[in-house]
Amino acid sequence: MKTTFYISLLLAGLHAVAHGQLPPNHHNGHDPNEPKHHMHHAGEAIACLKLVPNNADFAFQFFKEVILEVPNKNIFFSPVSISTAFAMLALGARSTTQTQILEGLSFNLTEMQEKEIQEGFHNLIHMLSHPESKVQLNMVNAIFLTEKLKPLKKFLDDAKALYQLEAFTTDFNNPREAEKQINDYVERKTHGKITNLVKDMDPQTVMLLGSFVFFKGNWEKSFKPEHTEEREFFVDAETTVKVPMMHQTGRFDFYFDEDLSCTVVRLHYNGSATAFLVLPAKGKMKQLEQTLVKETIQEWSDHLFKRLLSLYFPKFSISGSYEITNMLSKMGIVDVFTDQADLSGITGTPDLKVSKAVHKASLDVDERGTEAAAATAAEIMTMSLPPAIEFNRPFLMLIFDRDTNSTLFIGKIVNPTITS
Structure with missing residues (x-):
């Protein structure tokens, strides 16, 4: 019987505001004259950009799975949050379990080795969270562990170095206290956007892994x-x-x-x-x-x-909450959710499995925004x-x-x- 291991993938508040006048058209999403605030780290950029096609394939494949699960309903999720959490989990996975996770994330392991994938995610997190960007995008990874479970120093060291992982000791035998500790942490890290995330926790839980993103962006010109x-x-x-x-x-x-x-x-x-x-x-x-x-x-x-x-x-606000175990299983990530799981890279013993994987997301769209300097220029319109x-x-x-x-x-x- 495997020990239960909850993964909670969280995405907090996307605050979006509407916009009118745009900068010059970018080919492929890039303006060649636009300064790349940290692109001068060439090695970092190359490692990160190698992931992009695979992450995009995963994003749209997962989108199709979500649609099958919740047809004709609002959908909102962060593919980069899900990919990051499971790439981090792959650090502690071994043998077939690790292969299934990485291939389920759309990586071809004959073209890209696990070490290269992990380094790419490390650089992606750094580039997305760069303070020079005018977009607020904070990626946070946390692990809550029971006192009885002693994770390997190598796993914690690697996860901290690659994913800026924060680790906390949690008394899961006292579910109410554990829930409060985790919920308070999540609420603080998501600027109040996600509250009461976990409830009715199983006292048998020994580990909860969380990966979440807080995003706040303003359009270059707001609606009035x-x-x-x-x-x-x-x-x-x-x-x-x-x-x-x-x-x-x-x-x-x-x-x-x-x-x-x-x-x-x-x-x-x-x-x-x-x-x-x-x-x-x-x-x-x-x-x-x-x-x-x-x-x-x-x-x-x-x-x-x-x-x-x-x-x-x-103008709208929506949120999505998904139990994604079934969707990921359909994409080939199977063993990690069963007694066949090998997560021995986390504790040294093969007695862990993922019992639940949850993803939460929210989206707000309203008129607020920051006027760009160019917005003061008169817009010349045709009479028609x-x-x-x-x-x-x-x-x-x-x-x-x-x-x-x-x-x-x-x-x-x-x-x-x-x-x-």
């Missing part, structure tokens, strides 16, 4: 609150809801994908994050969901062009009204880091009035 008005949002053929709809006219990065029948608008945050807002034509969401891959994003990036638009975008794009039916929202091309968050907003 006085332009927000209540309008209809068409959830499906039978359901219409009223939402506060923000509005702004300006020049936006725009593309219409004829193959997938969807409109793409790209908005940049101050700093290195960028968002793709994707509005499928009526009846085309399922086609988009089933075919979305990293190459699709690349094609959109390559074909975006500036267009004067009248943009309507809903620009075409209107209104996000008034289910859409996707994807958030990337431009410096690393990492997929930070993937969201599907089906009903913006439902918060969880």
